[in-house]
Amino acid sequence: MAAPLLRVLMRSARGAMRGADRAKWHYGPGFDHSRAAAQHDGLAALVAETGAEIEWLDDGDDGLADSVFTHDPSLMTEAGAVILSMGKPLRRDEPALHEAAYRRLGIPILGRVEGAGQVEGGDCVWVDRNTLAVGRGVRTNQKGIQQLANILGPIGVSVFGYDLPLWQGEEACLHLMSVISPLADDLALVHSPLLPAPFWQMLKARGIELVEGDPEEFAKSLGLSLNVLPTAPHEVIAVAGFPKTKAAMEAAGCTVKTFEADALCIACEGGPTCLTRPILRR
Numbered sequence: 001m002a003a004p005l006l007r008v009l010m011r012s013a014r015g016a017m018r019g020a021d022r023a024k025w026h027y028g029p030g031f032d033h034s035r036a037a038a039q040h041d042g043l044a045a046l047v048a049e050t051g052a053e054i055e056w057l058d059d060g061d062d063g064l065a066d067s068v069f070t071h072d073p074s075l076m077t078e079a080g081a082v083i084l085s086m087g088k089p090l091r092r093d094e095p096a097l098h099e100a101a102y103r104r105l106g107i108p109i110l111g112r113v114e115g116a117g118q119v120e121g122g123d124c125v126w127v128d129r130n131t132l133a134v135g136r137g138v139r140t141n142q143k144g145i146q147q148l149a150n151i152l153g154p155i156g157v158s159v160f161g162y163d164l165p166l167w168q169g170e171e172a173c174l175h176l177m178s179v180i181s182p183l184a185d186d187l188a189l190v191h192s193p194l195l196p197a198p199f200w201q202m203l204k205a206r207g208i209e210l211v212e213g214d215p216e217e218f219a220k221s222l223g224l225s226l227n228v229l230p231t232a233p234h235e236v237i238a239v240a241g242f243p244k245t246k247a248a249m250e251a252a253g254c255t256v257k258t259f260e261a262d263a264l265c266i267a268c269e270g271g272p273t274c275l276t277r278p279i280l281r282r
């Protein structure tokens, strides 16, 4: 998940988030449409600076405010995309946007999570190229994890499900990726108090070094201090304003670029990882 990022799917906040009702979407008081759109531009500029090619979903005024969080409606594998099925009912129409984009881009569709199955991309963490950890919680259920295992088994990928806590309730967003961000093959930023213990044990057994994010910054940011996007091993993009977590990553050998994101990420419960769906890493 931290190999050099070559191609990524994103959606501007300009059309999608226009007129979004805070209460309906569970956004905080800091949400502001025009500032969120400008802050999204700031993230896109940092991503483009790395040389990664951004594939844009159409900037439609379709009222799908959360569709800017492109990490969640699909998952990419070496054999093609998996179209997922959202646990948050308001996000139900987003996987079709991703499927249309992959068809336009000529990327094969490997399979779909469907029916009673639910999996969101934010719950999926590649531990290595043959091992996928999936958080089971309010967004992802066992039926979805089983479907994913059936789709990925034939391409040699083992899928392991781990229970997540409820934390701030079923309306809030806690994904497995809310409590871990890979920084390199053998390095990850974590908030260990909310990590499923057997997942933590698996990471330790594989010799993955865990950098602890600052717990106060995690609480203050509603977890967004931890949501950092690796654009290459040891090179990451993070939300501005969390110096202790940034310093912990730097002490582990990372270069950290930041962007202002109070109106976009803190208010809407999704960070730079959630705002990007990597399509190709080298």
Ligand SMILES: NC(=O)NCCC[C@H](N)C(=O)O
Pocket (backbone or CB within 6 Å): 066, 069, 071, 072, 088, 091, 121, 122, 123, 172, 173, 175, 177, 178, 268, 269, 270, 271, 273, 274
């Ligand atoms: N992967 C992620 O953690 N995505 C964040 C999604 C935030 C969005 N407001 C949601 O509730 O789904």
